[in-house]
Amino acid sequence: MNVSFHYNVSTAQVQWIAGGGASSYSVQAVTKQGLSLTCNTINTDCVLTGLQCSQTYSITVTAKNQACDSQISDASLLMTEPCPPTNIQANVSCGQPTATVSWQQSDLAAGYVAYFDSQRGHDTFCVGTDTDTSCVVSGLMCGTVYSVWVKALGHQYNSSDSIVVPLASGPCEPSNIEVIYDCGGSSANISWQPSDGAVLYITVLTASSGHTASCTTNQTSCQPRPLRCGEEYNVTVKAVGETCNSSSQMTGYLTTEPCVPTNVSIHYNLSAARVMWNTARGAASYSVQAVSDRNLTVTCNTTNTHCSLTALQCSHIYSITVMTQSLACNNTVSSAPYLLVTEPCPPTNVQASMSCRQLTSAVSWEQSDLALGYVAYLDNQNGHYTSCMSTNTSCVVSGLMCGTVYSVWVKALGQQYNSSDSSVVSLTSAPCLPRDMTVEVNCTSDNAVLVSWNGTYGTTNISLMAVVGGSLQTLCTTQQESCNMTSLSCGETYSLSINASNDQCSLSTQTLSNFTTRPCPPQGVAANLHCSSRTAVLSWEERSNVELYTASAIKASGGEEKTCDSVTSTCQFSGLDCGEMYNFTVTAHNRGCCSQPSSPVFIHTEPCPPMNVSAEVLCESDEVKISWQEASGAESFLVTVSGSDGLVKTHNTTQTLLRASLPCGQDFNVTVRGQGSACNGVPSSPTFFKTAPCIPRGLVTDAECGFDVGSVSWQPTDGAESYIAVATGLDGHAHRCVSNTTSCTWSDLHCGEEYSVVVRAKSNNCTSLPSNSSIIHMDACAPQNLSATVNCDMKVVSLSWDASNGAKMYTVSAEAGNKSVSLNTNMTTASFTGFTCGQNYSIKITPHSRHCPGNSSASVSVQTWPCKPMGVSASQDCLTSIAVVTWQPSNGSDVYTATMQTGTGVSEMCMSDTNQCSFPGLMCGHNFSVSVTASNQQCNVTSSPATSLQSVPCVPTDVSVVMDCANNTAVVSWAASQGAVKYSVMAHSAHVNNDSCQTSGLSCNLNNLTCGSLYTVQVVAMGDSCSSVPSWPLKFNSIPCPPQNVSAQVSCSSNTLTVSWDAIGDADHFLVSLAAENGESELCNTTNTVCFSSNATCGKTFTVQVTSVREHCRSVHSQTQSIQSAPCQPQGINGSVDCVTNSAWISWLDAPGADSYTVSGVAVGRNDYRANCTTSTNTTCEMKDLACGVLYNFSVLAKNSECESQPSAPISLETAPCSLSAITAVPQCHNSSILVVWDLMEASKRNTVYTATAEASDYTLLTCNNTGTSCSLQEAQCGLHYTIIVAASSDACSSMRSPPSRVSMEPCPPTDVRVNAACEHHRAVVSWTPSPVAETYHVVAEAADGHTHTCNTSSTNCSLSELHCDEQYTVFVTAGHENCSSKASQNITLNTGPCQPTGLSVTYQCSNQSAMLTWTPSGPAKDYYGCAQAGNGDMLYCHSTNPSCVINRLDCGTVYNFSVQASDGTCNSSFSDPVQIEAVPCPPAIAEVQLFPVQEEIQVMRFSWTQITCGDTEYMLTLTGSLLGDSQALFELSSYWTNVTYFEFPLPCSSNYSATMKSRNAAGMSDTSMPVYGTTAPCPPSGVVYTGNSSFATVSWNASVFAVSYTVYDNSITPKVQLCSTARLSCSLSNIASSDLAITASNAAGESEATNVTKMVTHARRRRDLQEQMSLNGSISAPVLDVTHTTSTVISITWSKVEGASYYSLLVIKQSRSHEHQQLTVYGESIMLTDMRPNATYCISVLAIYGDASGPESEPICVQTDSGLP
Helix, strand or coil: CCCEEEEECCEEEEECCCCCCCCEEEEEEEECCCCEEEEEECCCEEEEECCCCCCEEEEEEEEECCCCECCCCCCEEEECCCCCCEEEEEEEECCCCEEEEEEECCCCEEEEEEEEECCCCCEEEEEEECCCCEEEECCCCCCCEEEEEEEEEECCCCCCCCCCEEEECCCCCCEEEEEEEECCCCEEEEEEECCCCCCEEEEEEEECCCCEEEEEECCCEECCECCCCCCEEEEEEEEECCCCEEEEECCCCEECCCCCCCCCEEEEECCEEEEECCCCCCCCCEEEEEEECCCCEEEEEECCCEEEECCCCCCCEEEEEEEEEECCCCEEEECCCEEEECCCCCCCCCEEEEECCCCEEEEECCCCCCCCEEEEEEECCCCCEEEEEECCCEEEECCCCCCCEEEEEEEEECCCCECCCCCCEEEECCCCCCEEEEEEECCCCCCCEEEEEECCCCCCEEEEEEEECCEEEEEEEECCCEEEECCCCCCCEEEEEEEEECCCCEEEEEEEEEEECCCCCCCCCEEEEECCCCEEEEECCCCCCCCEEEEEEEECCCCCCEEEEECCCEEEECCCCCCCEEEEEEEEEECCEECCCCCCEEEECCCCCCCCCEEEECCCCCEEEEECCCCCCCCEEEEEEEECCCCEEEEEECCCEEEEECCCCCEEEEEEEEECCCCECCCCCCEEEECCCCCCEEEEEEECCCCCCEEEEEECCCCCCEEEEEEECCCCCEEEEEECCCEEEECCCCCCCEEEEEEEEEECCEECCCCCCEEEECCCCCCEEEEEEEECCCCEEEEEEECCCCCCEEEEEEEECCEEEEEEECCCEEEEECCCCCCEEEEEEEEECCCCCCCCCEEEEEECCCCCCEEEEEEEECCCCEEEEEEECCCCCCEEEEEEECCCCCEEEEEECCCEEEECCCCCCCEEEEEEEEECCCCEEECCCCEEEECCCCCCCCCEEEEECCCCEEEEECCCCCCCCEEEEEEEECCCCCEEEEECCCEEEECCCCCCCEEEEEEEEECCCCECCCCCCEEEECCCCCCEEEEEEEECCCCEEEEEEECCCCCCEEEEEEEECCCCEEEEEECCCEEEECCCCCCCEEEEEEEEEECCEECCCCCCEEEECCCCCCCCCEEEEECCCCEEEEECCCCCCCCEEEEEEEECCEEEEEEEEEECCCCEEEECCCCCCCEEEEEEEEECCCCECCCCCCEEEECCCCCCCCCEEEEECCCCEEEEECCCCCCCCCCCCEEEEEEECCCCEEEEEECCCEEEEECCCCCCEEEEEEECCCCCCCCCECCCEEEECCCCCCEEEEEEEEHHHCEEEEEEECCCCCCEEEEEEEECCCCEEEEEECCCEEEECCCCCCCEEEEEEEEEECCEECCCCCCEEEECCCCCCEEEEEEEECCCCEEEEEEECCCCCCEEEEEEEECCCCEEEEEECCCEEEECCCCCCCEEEEEEEEECCCCECCCCCCEEEECCCCCCCEEEEEECCCECCEEEEEEEECCCCCCCCEEEEEEEEEECCCCCCEEEEECCCECCCEEEEEEECCEEEEEEEEEEECCEECCCCCCEEEECCCCCCCCCEEEECCCEEEEECCCCCCCCEEEEEECCCCCCEEEEEECCCEEEEECCCCCCEEEEEEECCEECCCEEECCCCCCCCCCCCCCCCCCECCCECCCCEEEEEECCCCEEEEECCCCCCCEEEEEEEECCCCCCEEEEEECCCEEEECCCCCCCEEEEEEEEECCCCEEEECCCEEEECCCCCC
16 A cells, blocks of 8 residues: 655654545554554545654554455554653762763663753753763853753654753852951951852861851851861851852961960879869960968969979968960960868877777877868778768777777868878777687597687687586687687587687677587487388487487398488387398487497398289189299298188198189189298288189070171170170081170171070180070071163163072062152062153162061162253353353253254254353354253253343444543544444543443543543443443543642742643643733743743743643643742932941832842941841831941842842942040930040140030930030930940031940830749749840849749740749849849739648548548638549549548549649649549458358358449459368468359368458459358268167267267168257167168258268277277277377377287378378387478377287377478
8 A cells, every 4th residue: 555654743644545445444553562543534644643752653554445344554664753851860060060961761762962051152962872871061160050951862753852950050169268357356257259159158267176167148258156266277168059069268377366274273282283274275385373371472384284383381272373475466364263272281199099898999189270170090901991080189989890909190181182191109909709609519529629710800818618517617728719628528518608808908708609519329229120010119218418319220131221310219110121130220419410329239020921922723623723932931821812702711831832722703812921930921912813704694696687687695604704605607607706795796697597606704814615505597688680771762660680599579669759669579570650750769679588577678779761941041141242041950860952043043052961051152143042951861851942042242343532622522433233222432541530421323422531631442332131342442632631739930140930840641742821910921832841931021920820732632721820030120229328326328219029128338448347237118228337437338139039139239428537536435324314435636625625416226316515525415215225426526427526336225114014823833924025225134023921033034024933832922023234224113913822732642432432532721722623533534523612522433443643733713733742542443242152062071162242333343252261170270262363253162171261352453452351251061070989789879979170960860761861969979879770870060051971870789989089998899999199209300109008909000191182191000109200291280090900800090199290490
């Protein structure tokens, strides 16, 4: 087609040669990124708009007609211009005339050009390559503002300009820097010539010391502050520009006058003072002078900063000054005087005396001048140093060390320095007593003791004494630190005393220490062996002064030594080895020393027990073979065999093997005991065995006729641990079953079999003989190879199977759902008709045999033909065009086939095993007929009738958009779609500002478009039930949005206006309108977001509007902004001179655009004479304080909020000369006059009249004249400034006048004085109307009681703090100026508020949640306000006129801060100090105690209480009490914190308790509730004794703690029957039919558990609470226990001997939760228990053991061990 194009800025006109048969053309431009533009036309050219920069478009043309489209033409490539560079940044290189501009790269750019325009005719540029992002330009002018922009160069087209950024080059350097220094005023004025581009100037003075002074100004002179004295400054002036600075330094230095010497300090020491000071900058040398109060002078000179004054006298006062000479200013500078008070002279005639026993000393001396006090020092030269201080001539020193020689001297204390030491005298203290004495007893010798102590000071004689034989004897005397005493007796206790003496004193002490010598060896040692217990008791004679005895036992054959510790005269050795000889000795111990061993004693122990006893059971007989190893020392053996049925057999033998006959199936144990000549040994450990089991009996068949299961059972057999049952079939195969019960079941038996069963019993390795047999019949086997066939056409199901062995008849049944059918046959086939479609039939064949009914069967499942599908429907997914056919599931179907067909023969098919099927990709816009076929393995069935489906409409094509810029609307059109009923149009933008419309035609209007948006439009074709997918997207732009954030700025130097804005959305370019008030206007067209307008008319206000343009559409205007140009230069400058005030009045014409004016005056030829004046409303201004006889140039500068104008043309005015000398004017305070004094003119006539003229600040005049040298100006007013001159001529502007002098009168009294009191903070702010000329104000508040508060200020208000509460003050104010103050203002009365309440006390009532506040009354307070503040800020109040009130409605669970405020009706006091109280809940009251029955001597008690209404409250129950009423057995139990209102505690029986409650929440914990007291049910009675027979008997018992009554029951029947109830400890019964009796104890808390009564028919038994002994069988009695000795770890016990007892069994129970106990075998009637626990309670009882019986048990005794060492 020969496609060509013409491109210009986002628009391309495409042209081609017409194609044959074409009725229209479509042009498409597509980028590599997929962006596309299209245009449609019937011509051979078309315009593509909206092309984007930096893109390469592929342009193709397609010809169309109604039939079809042509092939796409060859593509033509269009490369658009690069996009304008972005992120433009320009930076100047400060100090160099270069700048760097940078940018972000633009795609497709071949290079870049950066442009610089100064708008003053200086332009330049720099160039970058396609890879550069910056370039550098040189040759910039200083002080110039450049506009900078960048353009990208393309291969075919160049970009538009980037945004413009301003760039200011650095300012030019200042020049002609000059300094004028004022030596007396210590100030300097720096001036220079102006620099182009400077915004302001910074002057910096830098000294060599680093100190700097600076000033900043926009003028060409300033005075840097602060200047320091004695410095040499370099002067630098910096011109500050918008981006860079430039500096210039003055030639030479600025030198200031030297500084005054400061920080004078003195280091003084004994007539010499070293004077030091800080270096005074600028000083060359120094002179120091000291003058005393007695006119003695000492001097020294130096060039350093220190100097030494010598020969200063003690007790003198010197005044010392440091002076320096100023070379720069030719004067002398002196420091402030420094007063030096030298040290007092040392005291004389020092004396010291000693008080020996008190270890104190009195020191005295003579007085010294200028002494403020004295210190006496005592030093022993060994580190002890003490002193005393006094303002008199004596003092006393205490706390001296004994045995020490002290040096004593006195020092006088001065105001600054102390005297030197006086002469030294000596003092000796009393001797020391020995300390830290230790006594070491020689444990290896019976008569030696070593006593040692810490050494004493000085020479001291030490004597040790003790009472020996009733008299005090000296045992040792020495001057050393120890003494060895000999010839002492063993086991004796001595009391030591001591005496220490020296030349001055002798000191004695009473008893210092007691010691005991080494114990003597124990005497009378004897050993007693207890047979069968391997225990020996060793005894000896007991002696005092022995803490512990240690006994030892050693075997003659060797081995480990056994030891036993005892605090009494006996010790028991248990666990001795059998058959051994032992050697016993005893040693005594006392305080770490032990005696020599006692004489040894010897014993032999009993024979050892036999070992390795074994029993072998002979399964084939009733014999058992018993064997053991030989026992050392045994002469014969006693074998005892005991059976489980009570059978006991004994055998004596001298061999180690025994055979015995025993019954079958019994458990036996056997023990063997060795027998010796003196003692029998301990029996061996029992060996257990069991005899062979007996034969099982009573075998029967329990289960038969099962398919594979059968079972038998039998009677139990003695001795059997398990059984073995064997079932044997007719064919000889067997099934074995092992069981530990009396039955056995098989699950693997064969069907159709007959089994014979026998059982054997088994125990360990023995098995009994078999039992009698039993028969099991099995069910017939199930049929095999069952099969079923279906005839789909005939609807018949046929069955066949293999014959079952033994079966006589078959039952055939069929089930499907809730339907069933059955038949019987003796053949192996069967048939069924009438089955239902789609059903799965379960068919079962059951055989029947002769002995069993037939439980086994075979089954098969049969599926019938499927049912016809129903409910066929079709639908289509409109988005994916997928059609879905659904139907109701058809019974019996395995798979479905759905078919869709059009009237034109188009057919689609799909298969599914569910109730639906999908058809993807149906042709759009067609009507389909739908049917479904159901299939299984037998048949196919098709649904009827068929349904229909309409497919999705086709997608619209040929979519186009036409934009209406005026209304921001668009018309969308398209071609018709097959199957469409109507159309929907959607336009989307990236900002979610979407628009849409619907129509049945082929076009639609979009009326709600958003400005600045790129829209994508798509059309959807809609059918009756579906819509097509959207058409191919087409993009178009809405009208651009108006710019936002428009701002305008003016460049004051060039009067250039700069307008900038923010672009909203995309725009091709912008139009900027600037309109002035007079109709002037200017239009700017730019693609950037900034626009410049140069040379704007001065003094104008411009209105600015900006409009965005995109393609062919414009936005609405932006919001209007206003900007002022620089004001115009003032014109019409005039001036006049006021000779009295030496000021000039300057006037001018109003300058357009000016808001204020600044007038500047500079003396011609004298830059140090300057004057300034500023005004905002007038066009006149007074230039004050001009110099006399000086010609000034005055100019006016106009200003507004944006800029300053150029200065006006200057005018010149000359002030009158002042030939008279300076005058002196003194205001007369409070006299309304001013005294003026002057000097006479030289060569003037004596009668010359001098006139003094004063002009006030309100421009009124005062005059006076005189021919002398003074006169007084009367009627001067307070609060005015006066300018005064004296003239020798009536013409005030003549040369015969003085320079003006300026004074101020005293201020007028302040008026409108007001007081604003802050009562709560005891402060008041006083304010007033300012007084003219006042510099300071003085506020006075005088109270009625005379105390005064003042404050000073330079403002018009002042704060008085710390005012007294409850006070009345008179307040007045005076104003001050220099040396004058005004009269006082009118008095104001100030009443302070009441004082803060004190003594606040808060009582919280948890019951009603209130708090009572009480406090101490506060003065004249009329009302009080109480406050409670919670942590969250909530407040509660109470009000009262009395010093108490109540705050209600406190929130329980909250912490409050309480405070009180007092009020007198006008003022409130501050709040009192807060008192914090927690609103804790009340303690709950225990409402009920529920008691549960006692179980295992524990009673559970449920405590319940009332609930407290207080948020998140928790409760704790605490029980305290004792066990068994014992005050030593106390307990305390607490629950955990809980929010329920009950808790259960288990308590032991016979306990008493006190129950209390507490509650808590976030605020804290409540008090403890009132206690509830109670007891638990009593423990079961103990020591129950039954005496008598069945006709008459007595039951007695021990008392149970807290029991009230006791009850005896007949426990043999249910319910048990009460036989007796009594409060006593016995009960008599008659005609007792039962032998099962029980007794309980009761009280209000319940009844104890029962104690069984052991019936003893004829024998009397002693009650354990009786003291006498009651005979058992006339000869046996219970032992009586006695605890003879108890320590923390040892308990010594003895008991009465029981005649005939072989040994005793001792039971020791520790009273604790674990009830630890041990049972000991004791030979003899005493034992020492060691290794007991400290502070523990043990209960002990003993029982006598006879040969084969045991005697009655003793009454238990409980004892508590000591607590042990602290």
